[in-house]
Amino acid sequence: xxxxxxxLVILLLAMIIFGFRARVFPILQRPSIKGVAxxxxxVELNKxxxxxxxxxxxxxxxxxxxxxxxxxxxxxxxxxKEQKWDSIRTDFVIRGDDSFFFPITRSxxxxxxxxxxxxxxxxxxxxxxxxxxxxxxxxxxxxxxxDKRKIAVLSYAHGGYCSNGSYLYLLDRIxxxxxxxxxxxxxxxxxxxxxxxxWEGDTGIRAKVLNSxxxxxxxxxxxxxxxxxxxxxxxxADCKET
Amino acid sequence: MDMIPDDGRRRVTGKEDLILSLDNSGLYLIxxxxxxxDKKQLQGTRDEYLRIEIDGKKFPPDSxxxxxxxxxxxLKETIFFIISLKSGKHTVSLYADQGADLESFKISHLSxxxxxxxxxxxxxxxxxxxxxxxxxxxDLSFISVTSAITYSRRKRDSDDVxxxxxxxIQGNVFRTIKHxxxxxxxxxxPKNSSKTxxxxxxxxxxxxxxxxxxxxxxxxxxxxxxxxGLVTAKLTDEVRYEKARIIWGTANLRAQPQSSxxxxxxxxxxxxxxxxxxxxxxxxxxxENNVPFLSDRWHKIRYQDKDGFVFSxxxxxxxxxxxNIQNLIIGxxxxxxxxxxxxxxxxxxxxxxxxxxxxxxxxxxxxxxxDTLVQDLNNKEKPFYSPVDNPFSIVQNITAGISYLxxxxxxxxxxxxxxxxxxxxxxxxxxxVPQGAVDLSSYEFQTKRLxxxxxxxxxxx
Numbered sequence: 001x002x003x004x005x006x007x008l009v010i011l012l013l014a015m016i017i018f019g020f021r022a023r024v025f026p027i028l029q030r031p032s033i034k035g036v037a038x039x040x041x042x043v044e045l046n047k048x049x050x051x052x053x054x055x056x057x058x059x060x061x062x063x064x065x066x067x068x069x070x071x072x073x074x075x076x077x078x079x080x081k082e083q084k085w086d087s088i089r090t091d092f093v094i095r096g097d098d099s100f101f102f103p104i105t106r107s108x109x110x111x112x113x114x115x116x117x118x119x120x121x122x123x124x125x126x127x128x129x130x131x132x133x134x135x136x137x138x139x140x141x142x143x144x145x146x147d148k149r150k151i152a153v154l155s156y157a158h159g160g161y162c163s164n165g166s167y168l169y170l171l172d173r174i175x176x177x178x179x180x181x182x183x184x185x186x187x188x189x190x191x192x193x194x195x196x197x198x199w200e201g202d203t204g205i206r207a208k209v210l211n212s213x214x215x216x217x218x219x220x221x222x223x224x225x226x227x228x229x230x231x232x233x234x235x236x237a238d239c240k241e242t
Numbered sequence: 243m244d245m246i247p248d249d250g251r252r253r254v255t256g257k258e259d260l261i262l263s264l265d266n267s268g269l270y271l272i273x274x275x276x277x278x279x280d281k282k283q284l285q286g287t288r289d290e291y292l293r294i295e296i297d298g299k300k301f302p303p304d305s306x307x308x309x310x311x312x313x314x315x316x317l318k319e320t321i322f323f324i325i326s327l328k329s330g331k332h333t334v335s336l337y338a339d340q341g342a343d344l345e346s347f348k349i350s351h352l353s354x355x356x357x358x359x360x361x362x363x364x365x366x367x368x369x370x371x372x373x374x375x376x377x378x379x380x381d382l383s384f385i386s387v388t389s390a391i392t393y394s395r396r397k398r399d400s401d402d403v404x405x406x407x408x409x410x411i412q413g414n415v416f417r418t419i420k421h422x423x424x425x426x427x428x429x430x431x432p433k434n435s436s437k438t439x440x441x442x443x444x445x446x447x448x449x450x451x452x453x454x455x456x457x458x459x460x461x462x463x464x465x466x467x468x469x470x471g472l473v474t475a476k477l478t479d480e481v482r483y484e485k486a487r488i489i490w491g492t493a494n495l496r497a498q499p500q501s502s503x504x505x506x507x508x509x510x511x512x513x514x515x516x517x518x519x520x521x522x523x524x525x526x527x528x529x530e531n532n533v534p535f536l537s538d539r540w541h542k543i544r545y546q547d548k549d550g551f552v553f554s555x556x557x558x559x560x561x562x563x564x565x566n567i568q569n570l571i572i573g574x575x576x577x578x579x580x581x582x583x584x585x586x587x588x589x590x591x592x593x594x595x596x597x598x599x600x601x602x603x604x605x606x607x608x609x610x611x612x613d614t615l616v617q618d619l620n621n622k623e624k625p626f627y628s629p630v631d632n633p634f635s636i637v638q639n640i641t642a643g644i645s646y647l648x649x650x651x652x653x654x655x656x657x658x659x660x661x662x663x664x665x666x667x668x669x670x671x672x673x674x675v676p677q678g679a680v681d682l683s684s685y686e687f688q689t690k691r692l693x694x695x696x697x698x699x700x701x702x703x
Contacts, residue, residue: 160591
């Protein structure tokens with residue numbers, strides 16, 4: 001009995017020393033990130049290995065999965081037979097504690113000006129999910145709430161000369177509820193530009209917006225600060241100017 | 243870098259003008275490959291000839307810059323013209339007497355280095371002694387030329403290569419009398435062997451028109467050619483740089499491409515400036531009403547011997563005025579066989595024909611192309627392939643925008659809402675276009691706005 005106990009203690013020590021801990025207790029190895037600080041990470045489509053790869057600043061592979069797994073539904077139909085991943089686009093990723101958030105689109109869903117993106121989340125456990133399928137425009141920013149449960153995605157849509165709109169998509173990871181906020185665009189102004197976007201608590205979001213018409217027109221540009229309280233349960237966002 | 247893709251094989255009869263629109267001034271390599279036949283092959287009384295003119299510059303009719311059927315007898319010859327060209331429009335004229343078969347037409351922008359190295363990889367077609375590869379240096383001086391040639395000993399008749407510089411045969415006196423005019427003689431090699439040899443000639447020629455001829459007997463290969471000590475005609479600022487004028491009432495020449503940078507000199511409407519570099523990324527300025535301008539691009543310019551940056555909207559570069567751009571779009575639409583009013587409508591609604599426009603969403607140039615589309619435009623497997631390495635290049639942006647538009651237009655060929663669907667797809671991608679009728683209310687404001695603008699012929703601008 002004494003021998004068995006001693007053996008178990010030695011085995012445990014050996015596991016810790018020789019690094020078995022990572023496999024036996026993976027949870028202890030997870031990186032912890034304070035607040036909503038975002039790690040510098042890149043997402044790449046490795047068309048040789050047919051995989052989606054996440055790499056850190058030094059280029060070291062953090063996680064990967066097969067590209068064909070992106071075919072979660074018929075929204076981005078890619079047949080495995082095609083094996084042509086050239087049409088897939090992604091250029092943006094942020095990392096949460098245990099997941100990567102990244103938008104994906106295909107050539108078919110892009111015109112000369114805008115794309116329609118799907119926002120995916122890949123968890124380090126290997127689970128892949130799609131959070132929103134209809135993000136229109138050109139994605140400028142993705143930001144996590146302090147509790148990392150909600151995600152704000154800012155997109156600019158282009159509609160020709162002197163015409164662009166800012167759209168804010170707020171997504172709840174748990175309830176999967178999505179709210180789209182159009183109120184960054186003002187009627188009678190053809191352009192909007194978000195100059196600062198931040199979370200205030202876990203249900204509030206603040207944006208500094210410049211609304212304007214074309215250069216040279218008599219109406220001045222207007223600087224606004226918009227604050228939205230997001231009530232996911234009722235699919236509502238109450239936005240006010242401050 | 244290839245500026246104009248190979249124009250493809252075709253029969254040329256009479257006079258044909260090839261128009262080049264160059265974005266940058268500098269040294270260019272114009273490659274023309276053709277074959278012409280002699281009167282025997284034609285069963286006629288005259289040989290075929292193909293004569294070239296560049297911007298009206300003629301080359302002597304008996305010079306190596308002319309394709310002569312009597313010498314070629316239907317075999318292919320390649321002539322490389324090395325010439326300094328300013329940015330803007332240029333015309334290469336082909337004059338075919340009796341006709342000629344054009345095999346290839348290409349133009350590449352060369353570096354400004356004094357050493358010019360070119361991979362040629364031209365293998366001669368099997369045939370008797372005739373001109374094979376010719377270099378025509380226009381208003382250039384050079385010290386030496388080095389070539390790498392592969393030649394073989396063959397049964398009965400072997401590969402031979404003769405080199406002639408400005409009419410002077412570069413013989414090899416150490417070879418037999420039979421071969422001393424042919425610098426590379428395959429019959430002197432061991433049986434069934436090949437050899438690749440580098441040879442340098444140092445004629446040290448002063449500035450002028452020079453011809454370097456490679457004649458072939460049978461099938462040698464010219465691997466590469468390099469020129470050293472190459473000097474282009476001394477270009478003054480007047481010749482080297484594109485001209486532009488200030489079109490704003492006042493503007494500022496700044497040390498950096500940003501409004502707060504050190505002021506170098508004030509500029510006023512009508513001031514003439516030289517363009518050193520176009521479309522440098524900088525700050526997006528705002529006007530006095532705090533409205534951001536439609537570009538973040540500045541031009542590096544020279545004004546009265548002072549170099550600095552001026553905001554792109556304050557300048558009009560010669561040849562980039564609205565009328566000229568409009569003509570280029572109409573010409574390209576006709577060439578690609580698409581409704582020119584649709585192409586022009588898209589460009590007007592996208593950019594008001596200002597080539598340096600950058601939207602806050604990142605769309606660039608005349609057709610407001612995003613980086614995402616540029617990836618596809620550079621993909622050779624795409625049906626609308628049209629390489630873009632500079633979206634602010636007027637030529638590249640127009641060709642790419644119209645190529646993409648044409649592809650979309652063809653997708654909805656038999657559709658009653660063909661125009662609307664093409665515009666929706668141009669703005670949001672073909673994935674956003676339904677199979678059936680279009681419900682405009684389901685689209686974002688920006689998509690609807692582009693449709694209204696184009697269908698209204700851009701009247702709202």
